[in-house]
Amino acid sequence: MRISKRLWLPGETIPGEEALAAEFGAARATVNRALQELARAGLVERKRKSGTRVALHPVREARFVIPLVRAEIEASGMAYAYRRVSRKEDAVPDAVAARLEIATGSRCLHVTCLHSGDGRPYQYEDRWINLETVPTAGAESFETVSPNEWLVSNAPFSQARFSFRATTTDRAEAAILGLAADSAVFVAERVTWLSGRSITFVRMLHPPSHTMVMDM
Amino acid sequence: MRISKRLWLPGETIPGEEALAAEFGAARATVNRALQELARAGLVERKRKSGTRVALHPVREARFVIPLVRAEIEASGMAYAYRRVSRKEDAVPDAVAARLEIATGSRCLHVTCLHSGDGRPYQYEDRWINLETVPTAGAESFETVSPNEWLVSNAPFSQARFSFRATTTDRAEAAILGLAADSAVFVAERVTWLSGRSITFVRMLHPPSHTMVMDM
């Protein structure tokens, strides 16, 4: 429970559960749980029969929570403001259809909006909602409740794919975010699924001052 | 093990471990493990005495592994190439000293290098290594082995802080990455620690074509 970062060398096989249990005067099940925790944390690798060995390349994993924009803004002490920019039922363009894995031109709801902190644009949200999976979204105006919040309460998901990158704004997006055209923006995209059916695709733009932080 | 996304409503309290154990004909310990897994996945919240309830806002967590640049490039089928740009023992500037939480002007090793895939710049690495924590790094030239790889094998860490953002390149960085000045770049920064002592601070720049993907 508190070894393995001192004496054992990477790649080295450590004693079996039975031996460790005897050494610590604990039950094998307890040692098992402890070792499994170390395995989850990436410190050791376990294989049946071969035994447990200290990981060569500690493949550490970080966890990060799905952000709720409003909470993110309020957590940093700013006053949250929300403004819907547009809302329109529309046929999806090819690029979005590909992400949602639906036919081009399927019935979708397209909502764009702006989240601000202390009056300054914080995130521009450009979202497509698959009305075949979430038909009730069609009745929402999203004038005061952001799609982000509505969806976390109304459309649970089982899988998600995030992607992050840097890009330059086009003129329209720059105007909404209050930036000069061709500014560098941080783009986060997310597609969510519920048991194989796509729910929503969202593209979130942040001004260059924005930093996403993760601890582990 | 396969309930809770159908019948139980968010916020609702579900039967206790004892009852579930009886229902499934399993031991309480087994039900406990299952419920703890659900709690880790964020689907339910548990509190002593109060019982287990379905989470209001399923605070899902994504895991992402610490990337090894070489593996990342090779995994996408490209040929990996490494080039050291500079190496110099130097006093740390204020901004870096703050990140590493050491005194300004402490003895550090500053290494910059470029990772390429199929001949195209993939990541520019600008790294400071704390020689007080990792003195053996001072003997490394990093001409053929990247600091990234050397450190994962030689300096395990217990904590890390990542940050990601978009910015525009300065002239020197743009030149190394083969971009026009003022291009938008994706910046990932990372500080790692071992039991309260900072190990290294690295700033990684990616050209705008780069996308970081995470699944959950």
Place this chain on the structure above:
DNA sequence: CAGGCTATTATGTATAGACATAACGAGTCA
């Protein structure tokens, strides 16, 4: 009735024993 103490209750964690499963290694047979 308020404040504090205690009993109850559900989860947290441990033990010991049993069987399942995967993987390696040795021995067997064509």
Place this chain on the structure above:
DNA sequence: TGACTCGTTATGTCTATACATAATAGCCTG
């Protein structure tokens, strides 16, 4: 020699039981 089989071994997972701990509910007293 090579492929196959089978036994050994270490981990994976479960059962059953016991005790620890935290939090609530209710009682008891001043």
